[in-house]
Amino acid sequence: MTPSKGARSPSEEVRRRRRQGAAAGSAAAAAVLLASLAVQAGAKAAPPSTTADIMFFVGQCVMVWSLHIGHVVYIRRASVPGLAIWLRRFRSGYGNRIRFHRALGEACFGFARPVTIQDSSFSASLTSALPRLWFMVPLALAFWVTGTLAVALLLFIQGITSTAVFVVGLLAWTGVFSRALLALAHRRGVIERKWTDAQITRHLDRVRRGKRLVGRGVEVLKVARSDDRWREVVKQALSRADLAVIDISDLTPSIAWETGQAFDRLRAHRILLVAEEGSVRPKVLSGRLTAAGISAATVERALGSVVFYPADRRTTVMTRRLRYPELVKRLRQEITWRIDTPGGR
Structure with missing residues (x-):
């Protein structure tokens, strides 16, 4: 069209x-x-x-x-309405690897809202989860205390000494803080969404229209541990997606199945394959994708346009950060071309 x-x-x-x-x-x-x-x-x-x-x-x-x-x-x-589904194998920890989700969130801004789907059976390794827990809990508490002190300071500056006013302000701040923290925990996949299919459908539609927590990151939709459940959610998400970004660095049977579903539900130009440098063997990938039900001609075209991002396993944090703008620019160019190409979904 x-x-x-x-x-x-x-x-x-x-x-x-x-x-x-x-x-x-x-x-x-x-x-x-x-x-x-x-x-x-x-x-x-x-x-x-x-x-x-x-x-x-x-x-x-x-x-x-x-x-x-x-x-x-x-x-x-x-932002225009749009939904980008990011499919990949979850890692228990990034180590020295590039945080691809940061670049993807920035690149999608204005065109689509990126969402990834995580099985609740996945759990981060203790070496990555515990430091985050020990860091985030005190940080959240410190943020709440800072807000409480700000409320008290504001009342002091205005010369308001009423205890009732302070209680109202404290309750209002605590309510806003708790709601924002809960929404952030859902979005980051910390808390599982025990929703029905209808609720997930409504949520994906709201995300597509931009009715979600403001930000440029990737939302993690964590669903119940069940093969049938996970597959159904993936199908629902792809049916509503305007773009699919699939990381084939580690093409497990699950990722191969998801890739096949993406090609069944979206036009080929609306699918962006990405991979970590040095992780892809074209012959092996071609065989696995063909086994997933994708035609050989489509596989050949798709593998010819894979976007590779740096592995950077042994570089410094500063070096990795300097490479993010380059990756964001490349991804944004690819996303713009795929969204602008006529033909619909």
């Missing part, structure tokens, strides 16, 4: 929506700021009371968050 005359390509639409998003974000931030100032002015004009103190405090909090609200509006409006 060819685009109609005058129709914008997806990349042009992204640029247009970014301009609209910047305007909408600025307008939203300004509107929230003015509203907060109006609330504060009304609270000052009212007779002294606990209610007036609470109104003034709420106005102060909203004013502080006005720029963040504007940024959220910009992010929501700047």
Whole structure:
């Protein structure tokens, strides 16, 4: 199917929506700021009371968050609807390897929202999980304490000494913090989503439309431990995807099956194969992909356009970080071409 005359390509639409998003974000931030100032002015004009103190405090909090609200509006409006499914074998730890998910999250921004599917039977190794646990728990606690101190400092600066106002502020901050932390834990795959097929379908549709936690990372959809369940979720996700990114560095039978499902449900130009440098043996891959039900001609074309990313097993952290911009640029070029190519899904 060819685009109609005058129709914008997806990349042009992204640029247009970014301009609209910047305007909408600025307008939203300004509107929230003015509203907060109006609330504060009304609270000052009212007779002294606990209610007036609470109104003034709420106005102060909203004013502080006005720029963040504007940024959220910009992010929501700047991206076209799209869903990218990232399929690969999960690793218990990265070690010195490139964190490919970081580059993918940046490259997909504006075009699609990347999601990967993880079986709940997967668990990180103790050497990688424990340091993260010991680091993240104190960090989350420190962040909550900092927010609590900020609430107290804001009340002190304004000369509000009411205990009721502080309790209201503390409860509001704790509620926002807990909700954000829970959403982040779901998104990172720390917590399994015990959902029905209908709930997963609705969630994928919401992710595609951008109705999710704001950010540029890859969302991990962790599902129950069951072969049938995992396969069904993969099929649902691919049926709604605009792009599939498949890491064939370690082509296990599961990854080969997922690759076959991707070629069954998406056009070949909407599938991007990636691999770590030095990990791919073309003859072995060709045989496994053909065994997964993919035609030999399609396999040959797909393997001819594999995007290789650096392994960097023995380089320094700084060297790896310097190579991320180059990888992001290459991935973005590939994603742009695949999204802009006529022919639909």
